[in-house]
Amino acid sequence: AxxxxxxxxxxxxxxxIAPNVTHAVPGDLLIFRFFPGHHNVASGPFGTPCQSSATGGGIFSGWVDASDKEQGAAQIFVVEVNDTEPLWLYCSTPHHCSNGQVAVVNPPSDRSQTLEQYLGAxxxxxxSSQPDGIIGGAL
Structure with a gap:
């Protein structure tokens, strides 16, 4: 395939983050497009929303200040999907995550953990926290 x-x-x-739910398989590419504002995309554990993983791994785009108002000029961060485990995403700019800038790639099919629960927490x-530098993809 x-x-x-x-x-x-x-x-x-x-x-x-739109769409806020994405289903992907290994080998697929996640292409994050950044629009005006001081944004980023980071991943972390379901149990601690808005916090990067303490054990490393995951993704972080670094800080992106997309200043061009044209959608076609937005900057991108590309991540290759390695597995079908859930990837909980958020923007770590202060107050962005807590105000709903969250998403998930490959949510659990048994609905044991939902985006609604993650958003509520x-x-x-x-x-919010984030790694020190870009990881898991290319800007």
Missing amino acids: LAANHTISIGSSGLN ARSTDQ
Whole structure:
């Protein structure tokens, strides 16, 4: 089978990640497009929304200040999918995650962990964290 490209917009209409649920298989590419504003995309554990993984791994785009208002000029961060495990995503800019800028790639099929639960927990989080540099993809 051929790999698929999944375009995911970061901040295209406010504090959002769209789509906020993506299903991907190994070999697929996640293409994160950044829109005006000070955004990034990071991943972390379901149990601690808005926080990067303490054990390393995951993804982080680094800080992206897309200043061009034209969608076609938005910067991109590309990540190759290695497995079908859930990847919980958020923007670590202060207050972005807690205001709903979250998403998931490959949510659990048994609905044991949902985006709605992740978002609910994120809304009660005061701070976000991120790795020190770009990991898991290319800007």
